[in-house]
Amino acid sequence: MLNIVLHEPEIPANTGNIGRTCVAAGARLHLIEPLGFRLDEKSLKRAGMDYWKDLDVTTYIDYEDFLEKNPGAKIYMATTKAEKIYTEVNYEPDCYIMFGKESAGIPEEILVKHKEESIRIPMVGDIRSLNLGNSVAIVLYEALRQNNFAGMCKEGHLHRLEWE
Template sequence: MRLALYQPDIPQNTGTIVRLGACLAVPVAIIEPAGFPVTDRNFRRAGMDYLDRIAVERHASWRTFADDLAARGSRLVLATTRAELRYTDFAFAATDTILLGRESAGVPDEVHAAADARLAIPLAPGLRSLNVAVAAAMLLGEALRQTGRWPEASPIGRVSRG
């Protein structure tokens, strides 16, 4: 299981997703170019000291990421508002890569077409989308639940109060 971010725009969201990956022992890949440097204060603040607990994979482009995906034999599972299939109706595999698009624009048609599966999170009528970090947590939680691949750490972690 792996999370991947396509050209993320917002450092706070990326830091939060990297923190999510660290806490749940799931690698995170960033497909460049990102809309901010990884030295950004907001990215580091959102990721806290968890950034040192996870190896973030960086890919120079969509093409290098797609080559890596093929070499791993991993399915590409895209979270998108343009999907018909609910994420809870999809059978996740332990080797899946869950891809989240850019906050400002999602993913281009080429990336959308390359996905092995396209999943949506149902929303109330008239609402467009969730925060990308919230969507990542929902999809990853369901994927880990289905595959039984929760980290072998303490039984229950702490909820942050700040």
Template structure:
């Protein structure tokens, strides 16, 4: 979708070329990405942008949000999710995908795909 990827350290994977190539990510060189040291640094770098946080603890569903170009979608890890302090700070901007109550988490890549394309759908396409 042409969005910039932001990674917050520590990462659960390596961003070295040889690991990316082994994972079959031959498109990586075309990705716009940056890594920051912590959540505070991320929120400082994205000041002025409207942030939407995806968390299973949210009250609102993704379909209830009205996305705009320039919005930032924030996802945590599959195992730990987003820090509670970040969720509390941005409580009015927390969203979730519906999932069965017995499911611990959704696949991160599938969640990113679903939410990103819902945003694209709302603002009329990639152009």
């Protein structure tokens, strides 16, 4: 099972959308405090819709608490400061993909210790960053693709309308 980690997320609607994406993808969500909202906020639940109750979510008091409770975890750091593109790594089925807060990303003191595991999404020009929810979806679904969408429904069906 893949793991999405949000380091100090600030916007409840983004976290709600990411939670919904995690449920759809069969991924766990890890939230590193401080959060810019309360987990019982209406906007968080509204964005996550009725999927929030199905979300496997864990909170941590800080980054050190996260590391202590997930020893040996393979962590990829999504950042605009990385040299490697997110498609240039091989995601293990149980890896962790970390994203930073909307206003500042992952702190550089963390990134310098994970240069080889840092990944970026290419963008045109001087765009500062993509929306956090979009970034999570892009990287998470690449990791799922690399793992052949294990355990996921891979085909849909049209419903034929019958006329009487």
